Amino acid sequence: MTKYIQTELGTEKQCIHCGEYFPATKEFFYGTGRIKKDGTYSLEANCKDCYKQRFKPWVKRTYEISYRYA
Template sequence: MTKCIQTELGTEKQCIHCGDYYPATKEFFYGTGRIKKDGTHRLEANCKDCYKQRFKPWVKKCNNVSYRYA
């Protein structure tokens, strides 16, 4: 279950990996591709930084092409 709090900045969501609170927008969280009944987009439980660390470690390997020229 996601933890959301209301602050003066609006709704903030807690990342389940690092535990920090960020604004519940697509700037800080990836979307799941689904829409809630009230019309807002659903967001992933991990913030973008944690999502990249956990689920996309292969990106660093793919971008490193120096081994091709050795």
């Protein structure tokens, strides 16, 4: 179950991996490709940084020069 809070910045969403709150926008969360009934985008449960660490560990590895020429 996702957790949302209202702050002076607007609606913030909690990342389930790190537990931090970020604004509920596509700047901090990836979209799932679905739109809710109220017209807002459905967002992933992990923030972008945690999503990259968890599901795309090879992305960091491919940009290292030592990895390319090993």
